[in-house]
Amino acid sequence: MDPNIAQYLLAMLNAGSLFGRLIAGALADTLGAYNIFTFVCYLSGILVLALWIPGTGNAAVIAFAVIFGFTSGAYASLIANLIVKISPNFKVIGYRTGLAFLFGSIGGLTTNPIAGAILQNSNGSYVGMKIFSGVFIMSGTTLVFAARLHRTGPKLVGKF
Numbered sequence: 001m002d003p004n005i006a007q008y009l010l011a012m013l014n015a016g017s018l019f020g021r022l023i024a025g026a027l028a029d030t031l032g033a034y035n036i037f038t039f040v041c042y043l044s045g046i047l048v049l050a051l052w053i054p055g056t057g058n059a060a061v062i063a064f065a066v067i068f069g070f071t072s073g074a075y076a077s078l079i080a081n082l083i084v085k086i087s088p089n090f091k092v093i094g095y096r097t098g099l100a101f102l103f104g105s106i107g108g109l110t111t112n113p114i115a116g117a118i119l120q121n122s123n124g125s126y127v128g129m130k131i132f133s134g135v136f137i138m139s140g141t142t143l144v145f146a147a148r149l150h151r152t153g154p155k156l157v158g159k160f
Contacts, residue, residue, distance in 0.1 A: 017076070037075070045135075115133065
């Protein structure tokens with residue numbers, strides 16, 4: 001990748017994130033927060049597995065950065081909305097938010113060293129780490145989708 005372009009990848013990811021936060025929030029009001037959340041998280045996992053792994057050129061990496069930024073922005077903006085949806089009253093929202101971030105931090109603290117070990121054992125190839133990331137994104141999203149089905153039943157269409 002051209003170093004002159006690589007230095008702007010984070011800015012491109014953040015630009016995609018801005019639109020992801022805004023659009024996902026608006027769509028969550030009409031289609032349901034859990035529906036949008038599972039969609040963008042599955043899209044994120046698919047992007048990692050189908051675009052980031054085989055993508056080597058500038059265009060593929062830029063497309064990945066912008067679209068992954070969009071999905072990660074949607075992810076970040078919908079977490080609080082999901083907690084509110086499953087809370088019976090406002091008294092427990094703070095407690096549940098703390099628990100959500102506690103359990104999320106476990107993943108953040110453990111998966112980074114695992115990905116580093118995969119990278120170290122791959123002789124500098126990032127493919128194994130990318131597969132690990134994509135599989136964990138898809139697995140986590142499947143758990144969220146299962147929780148949604150537990151709350152709503154087999155009804156896939158509907159606002160929740």
